Amino acid sequence: MGLFLKMIRWAGTKQWFGALGRRILTPLDKVLGRRGHTVTSWTTGLPVGHLTTTGRVSGNPRTAPLLFVEREDTSVAIVGTNFGGADHPNWASNLLANPHARWKVHEEIDVSARQATDDEYATLWPRFVSMWPGYEGYVSRSQRIPLMFVLEIT
């Protein structure tokens, strides 16, 4: 009655490993963020945390790796550029629907998210751009103002 047998029963007539691509997911992929030829390796070496939100449609936990800026208090700021995509990223929409989330850099903690105030935005945005100049390009590509959130420990 192991999980493996359950998976055979339940996902038996599904292309196995298909969910994750034909190849096997390996620790290296995690670092490279290699997901189906998608290049997110630019995050390597930069401060990345993992934000787990609650999917506003599915109700399931959703984890996304995000660059962040540490603030002077214990809070951190994150910004939803979605790589310059047309829409806000799903994690941002999830936070708008439910601000309670979990945040992990070394240890996972419970956090509450709120949108940055105008003053905070003005202060923090240059810090994001200085950390990764590509942010400016994302904004011009997406033609939208990215949502910025402050995560506070609850």
Add this chain to the structure above:
Amino acid sequence: MTSYSEYDPDHRAPDPDADDNRNAIIAGVITALVSLAVLGFFILRNQPDPVAAPTTTQRTSVTTQAPDTTGGTDIAAGYTPLFTSARCEFDLITDAEHECGWLTVPEDRQDPGNGREVQLHVVRFASTAADAPADPIIYLDGGPGGSTLDPLQFSFGQLWEPLLDDRDLIMFDQRGVGLSLPSLDCPEERKYSLSVLDQDLDSERAQAAELAVISQCHDRLVAEGIDLAQYNSQENAADVADLRVALGIDEWNLLGISYGTRLAETIMRDHPEGVRSVILDSTYTPDVDLFAEGPANFSRALAKLWEGCRLDSDCAIRYSNLEDRFFALVDRYEATPTRVPVRDFLNGGSRDVLIDGEWILGTVFQGLYSEQVIPLLPQMIEELENNETSTISLLTSNVLANVEFISVGMNLSVQCNEELPFTTQDDIDEGLTGLERLMDPFEGEFTLETCAAWKSGMAAPLENEPVSSDIPTLVMAGEYDPITPPSWGANAATFLTNSTFVEFTGLGHGTSIAGDCPLSIVFEFLADPTAVPDLDCTVTMAPVDFAIPGEPPPPIQLVSFTEDFVGTEISGVVPAGWEPVGGTAFARGDSAIDQTAIIFQVVPLISPESVVSFFATQFEMDAEPERTSTQESPLGVWQVFRGDADEFSIDIAAIDLGGSTAVIVLISNPGEREQLLGDLLLPAIQAFRTS
């Protein structure tokens, strides 16, 4: 006729702060509309940013209703399938143009006025071909209950994007599955399963606990008002037929893999209108008996594995007498299980998993699905004999990553409705006779018991009959497939008067997108489904090349490269034959689990020490890397750090370039580390340049 109000799938909250770039959005929308019209998209991106869209204002999304009734009986049946464009609810970063939306249909087509609806999340990817044909492919996923859309972030580039070379691709989550609503997911069951991974449970107690959480899920779904008898292949097929009509598509091509082939055959039988052609890949027809025939199918695939190794001279020498050794191993671990740490790729961290004989059998069963894993199976068996668990740990972590992408409630609703009613305990006992050492990976007896508790109706006898059709069909099968053997495909083809059957050497379950030869056959078939495609490439497909660890790697020959790294040009040297795996990272890829790689980056405004620290976090390194040496190069002095993560050595060279840090990371096996330091990392440091 019932009419449907527009559905707001994400129940989003108004966002008063995000309105200030509306003009820019509108300008973008106009651009999008023009380009979409050119591409012939079915979804119009005319919606302001959904996150920012106040729910109090009128929504501007366009709905598409059935333009005609050629697709079936929908209007006669008293409802109109409705399609609404909307944002994509799954994460995917891709340059491929795509648009999303929702199909709304009644939960119960016999009683469309009862107020219950299902909403299917749908995406259409645009072909990259300049002259793509008007008829798209629609992909039908397996399981039953397998999510299509959420895992796209992992699978799209490798599996699906190649299809866009030919024509548009439509994908969706079937009813009860993934992002579609309502969800028949059973998180209670998943939580329970993950909580007992490290426990050596008594079988009877484990089954009782399992049945309890499944019953809990069943009762919860029923209490929510869900009619489980409406979640099966017949309704799935009607959904697909409605989707075609709602999208205004005259003709399309079905691509079904695994359970998706049963769905495809149900569409061919019940809703043949508008189906130009069908690809059945790894065929699971209504008439077969998955649970009773399962042990024989597994046994056949195992025999292929033993034979494949015997016919490969290197494998035969290294892994002699593999079959006997394997079953001795299963017995040994069944008597003395061991706990192994397994990484959780999706959520981080790791958890202990109890590896016993049953788990090893299950791993080999699942491994036979994938041509990436089959070559590793003899090696994994030998490792386990020597109490080494790195390969089985890695394969197990992949299983854990898949657990989230199956809707157990949908799986049970389908199978308890249309598969198990046609299977008796006697059938299961008979199927296992003589094959008891396979321990019934399908747990047929327990599944019968589960279905007694999972009430999702009982299908008509028709759902256990082969499907006859004259729609042009390509039937594909893999030699090593442990669950839907090639004979099932060949048998299905005998009822399909315009069909071609093809079996692929060395492949497992899911062949159509497993390389150049199958894909070329798919494209040729789609170009003219009435003609027999050229199957010549199948003759020259290589048999499985089994992995032999410890073979000395070939000598490294360095070649220069120049790559753009997010606006910064990086040049240097890499070994010939190492493949780029994302930006300026190159991997050796000797086998599917070879981690050997080198990464080049330039990181702005962060010190070398900080970069090294961030790497340590991201690799989950066992300790902070220690500085081992300095190296002079034309750029200045590099600091070289060394650390370990799990079974890998990680060497990091970093240099402050005045405002940014250049970094080179070498990931290697400890046994090869010294050689790769001298042959690769040091020359790479010398050759590194940036714009």
